[in-house]
Amino acid sequence: MPVRVNLELRAGDAPKTVHRRDVIIVIDVLRCTSTIITALTNGAQAVIPAETLKEAREIRKMNPTYLLAGERRGLKPRGFDLGNSPLEFTREKVEGRHIILTTTSGTRALKRSEGARWVLVGALLNARSAAHEALRLAKDERLNITLLTSGRKGEFSLEDFICAGAIAEELKRMNGTKFSDAATAANLTYLTAKDELLNTVQGGEHAQYLTAIGLKGDVEFCCQLNQYEAVPICRNGIIELHEP
Numbered sequence: 001m002p003v004r005v006n007l008e009l010r011a012g013d014a015p016k017t018v019h020r021r022d023v024i025i026v027i028d029v030l031r032c033t034s035t036i037i038t039a040l041t042n043g044a045q046a047v048i049p050a051e052t053l054k055e056a057r058e059i060r061k062m063n064p065t066y067l068l069a070g071e072r073r074g075l076k077p078r079g080f081d082l083g084n085s086p087l088e089f090t091r092e093k094v095e096g097r098h099i100i101l102t103t104t105s106g107t108r109a110l111k112r113s114e115g116a117r118w119v120l121v122g123a124l125l126n127a128r129s130a131a132h133e134a135l136r137l138a139k140d141e142r143l144n145i146t147l148l149t150s151g152r153k154g155e156f157s158l159e160d161f162i163c164a165g166a167i168a169e170e171l172k173r174m175n176g177t178k179f180s181d182a183a184t185a186a187n188l189t190y191l192t193a194k195d196e197l198l199n200t201v202q203g204g205e206h207a208q209y210l211t212a213i214g215l216k217g218d219v220e221f222c223c224q225l226n227q228y229e230a231v232p233i234c235r236n237g238i239i240e241l242h243e244p
């Protein structure tokens with residue numbers, strides 16, 4: 001039986017993918033999942049996603065050595081150690097540390113995926129490795145795959161859709177998958193955009209917003225394809241590195 005590759009477009013769609021028992025790849029290119037992958041690649045011990053500022057601050061109160069990171073409207077909340085820019089998560093700052101992370105959509109998608117058997121963290125930065133790992137798990141355990149794009153404030157997100165298409169392209173190159181129409185559409189969009197990835201993403205609403213608040217460098221960084229091999233896995237509310 002081929003592995004079916006589904007696509008869901010918003011954080012709020014997570015519960016139905018959990019219900020289907022799919023291997024989920026949560027995607028938030030700008031910037032949550034790109035930041036998580038970067039932090040763990042640079043030696044962070046774990047990332048703990050929190051849905052609200054209150055929840056994040058409470059976890060910190062109980063764990064004073066943990067770093068508190070995240071954004072609202074793209075900016076670092078008051079009293080936080082780090083924002084949500086992957087460029088801030090250098091080895092010097094994060095090596096060996098636990099990081100509590102709360103973002104507008106990405107950590108919401110991760111939290112709402114809790115209960116799934118496998119929740120992988122994907123972005124353009126690790127598209128190839130995420131595809132390989134998801135397919136390996138799906139085949140081993142006879143499960144299907146859902147590419148879950150976090151979206152932007154509950155709406156469709158161009159860069160996440162393109163990233164889902166990039167991961168789909170890697171899946172297509174391996175044997176044994178069949179795509180939903182939504183996954184096929186994402187793949188076709190990626191194939192159209194792939195030679196102009198940065199330009200295409202820069203045309204999206206969130207990239208334009210980040211650029212307007214001085215974070216163009218983040219958009220450029222997050223548009224690098226297959227820079228990292230790390231495939232973080234979220235289990236029991238904690239995200240840790242999983243080297244394929």
Ligand code: MLT
Pocket residue numbers: 028030031032033071074075084103104105106107150152153210
């Ligand atoms: C989110 O989770 O909504 C994003 O990561 C927002 C951002 O760019 O910081």
